[in-house]
Amino acid sequence: MNPVTFNCTVLRDGHQSLAATRMKTADMLPIAPILDSMGFSALETWGGATIDAGLRFLKEWPFDRLDALKKAAPKTPHMMLLRGQNIVGYTNYADDVVEAFVAMSAKHGMNIFRIFDCVNDPRNMETSIRAAKKAGAQAHGTICYTTSPVHTTQTFVDMGRELADMGADAIVIKDMAGLLKPYTCYDLVKELKETVKIPVDIHSHYTAGLASMSILKGIEAGADIIDTAMSPLSLGTSHMPTESLVAALQGTDYDTGLDLKQLNVVRAYFAKLREKYIANGQISPKSLGVDANTLLYQVPGGMLSNFRTQLKEQGMEDKFEEVFAEIPVVRKALGWIPLVTPTSQIVGVQAMLNVKFGRWKNITPQAADIALGYYGRTSAPVDPEVQKLCAEKMGKEPITCRPADLIKPGMEDLRRKLAEKGLPTDDEHCVIYAMFPQQVEDFYKKPEPKEEAPVQVNTAPAAAPAAAPSMTVIDNGITARVSGPSGSRDLTIVINGQSHSVKVERIG
Numbered sequence: 184m185n186p187v188t189f190n191c192t193v194l195r196d197g198h199q200s201l202a203a204t205r206m207k208t209a210d211m212l213p214i215a216p217i218l219d220s221m222g223f224s225a226l227e228t229w230g231g232a233t234i235d236a237g238l239r240f241l242k243e244w245p246f247d248r249l250d251a252l253k254k255a256a257p258k259t260p261h262m263m264l265l266r267g268q269n270i271v272g273y274t275n276y277a278d279d280v281v282e283a284f285v286a287m288s289a290k291h292g293m294n295i296f297r298i299f300d301c302v303n304d305p306r307n308m309e310t311s312i313r314a315a316k317k318a319g320a321q322a323h324g325t326i327c328y329t330t331s332p333v334h335t336t337q338t339f340v341d342m343g344r345e346l347a348d349m350g351a352d353a354i355v356i357k358d359m360a361g362l363l364k365p366y367t368c369y370d371l372v373k374e375l376k377e378t379v380k381i382p383v384d385i386h387s388h389y390t391a392g393l394a395s396m397s398i399l400k401g402i403e404a405g406a407d408i409i410d411t412a413m414s415p416l417s418l419g420t421s422h423m424p425t426e427s428l429v430a431a432l433q434g435t436d437y438d439t440g441l442d443l444k445q446l447n448v449v450r451a452y453f454a455k456l457r458e459k460y461i462a463n464g465q466i467s468p469k470s471l472g473v474d475a476n477t478l479l480y481q482v483p484g485g486m487l488s489n490f491r492t493q494l495k496e497q498g499m500e501d502k503f504e505e506v507f508a509e510i511p512v513v514r515k516a517l518g519w520i521p522l523v524t525p526t527s528q529i530v531g532v533q534a535m536l537n538v539k540f541g542r543w544k545n546i547t548p549q550a551a552d553i554a555l556g557y558y559g560r561t562s563a564p565v566d567p568e569v570q571k572l573c574a575e576k577m578g579k580e581p582i583t584c585r586p587a588d589l590i591k592p593g594m595e596d597l598r599r600k601l602a603e604k605g606l607p608t609d610d611e612h613c614v615i616y617a618m619f620p621q622q623v624e625d626f627y628k629k630p631e632p633k634e635e636a637p638v639q640v641n642t643a644p645a646a647a648p649a650a651a652p653s654m655t656v657i658d659n660g661i662t663a664r665v666s667g668p669s670g671s672r673d674l675t676i677v678i679n680g681q682s683h684s685v686k687v688e689r690i691g
């Protein structure tokens with residue numbers, strides 16, 4: 184018997200991939216105890232974009248979500264996605280900030296840190312792997328799977344060995360774009376299993392329609408752990424459905440032991456949430472199907488859809504094909520880096536600028552930093568001409584050391600800044616403030632989000648001339664006080680704590 188185990192991604196990657204990371208803690212808590220009893224090897228509950236999106240759009244304090252979920256689901260290990268030295272932000276942070284973040288997360292109950300680096304430089308994962316182990320948690324070393332003329336099965340196997348040598352407790356193949364093909368997956372898992380003595384996990388997105396085939400071949404090659412999403416938040420840009428894979432493996436040597444009848448309780452819950460997200464537009468029908476363009480362009484599905492929107496905003500809709508043809512040009516010049524947060528955005532924007540202003544006429548500081556080694560060692564050498572241009576533009580020299588070696592410790596400075604603003608100065612606030620200063624300030628400025636009350640337009644005349652002001656929450660942090668005699672409405676709209684008076688007249 185070689186049973187495989189499943190990590191349930193529905194509370195993190197499932198809604199990050201399909202519902203713009205908008206699932207609220209309140210929507211997770213009712214089902215968390217039941218998910219906890221299913222027998223998953225881990226529940227992915229935190230990290231990735233959930234911290235940024237939670238603060239920005241849901242006004243949730245990140246550690247509060249972790250505490251609440253941990254309390255509701257105490258048995259199954261909790262797992263989070265960590266971007267190595269980028270933590271859950273978009274640039275490299277000082278070692279002491281990374282260490283404090285990992286220590287705080289472990290203290291709040293995080294059990295498994297799934298650690299990757301956006302340029303696949305294991306040196307950027309060293310500090311977080313060490314910190315996770317020190318905190319008594321597991322560190323899963325993650326390989327960002329990508330395709331390019333310089334990437335072979337051997338490249339990834341070598342990286343897997345390096346991560347295992349660093350002390351990783353498992354190796355994850357992170358196929359964020361869904362580009363991993365079945366037979367490649369078979370070879371990759373087989374060679375990894377022959378090379379490392381730790382479990383191998385497949386995290387494959389469904390975007391290109393390949394994931395279920397690749398996962399099955401990966402299981403045959405000896406994969407130990409598979410990431411799946413409950414069916415209502417599966418497929419499209421998310422993962423393959425949990426229930427289908429449970430059924431596929433039933434009665435085989437790989438039988439997961441998960442119970443389809445019990446899973447159905449979970450499915451029914453998320454089916455209702457899915458309806459809600461479709462109705463409020465958070466799930467776009469576009470993200471649900473197979474995007475065969477990803478096979479052609481070799482880029483993550485999310486990047487394609489973001490890009491169409493950005494090009495539209497720039498009045499460059501007609502340049503879609505041209506910009507996409509530019510992506511491999513930019514990737515090649517920048518050493519064939521994988522396309523994952525944040526490199527996908529950086530490469531995408533640079534491709535757009537190259538088309539708009541001419542190749543390398545206008546270089547973003549982030550693209551320049553990649554070219555100069557400030558994101559880490561790239562898979563292939565950077566184009567020397569482009570590197571020279573970037574050095575001139577940025578007025579700094581290329582580096583080859585581990586980038587964080589050049590970053591001064593940050594915690595004391597963060598504490599001082601928080602104190603100056605009258606905000607809490609504990610480690611928890613420091614690490615979140617390091618990545619999202621504006622969001623943290625806004626979080627303490629804005630009122631708590633109220634119940635989701637629909638905006639009601641009351642056209643009936645008020646019964647009494649001086650009715651007590653009523654308050655309607657229009658959106659997070661925007662409130663409207665309604666008062667005044669019948670026939671007109673004086674509204675006070677409060678945005679970011681500032682009052683704006685608006686008079687609404689009845690017409691006709």
Ligand code: CO
Pocket residue numbers: 196359386388
């Ligand atoms: Co993912």
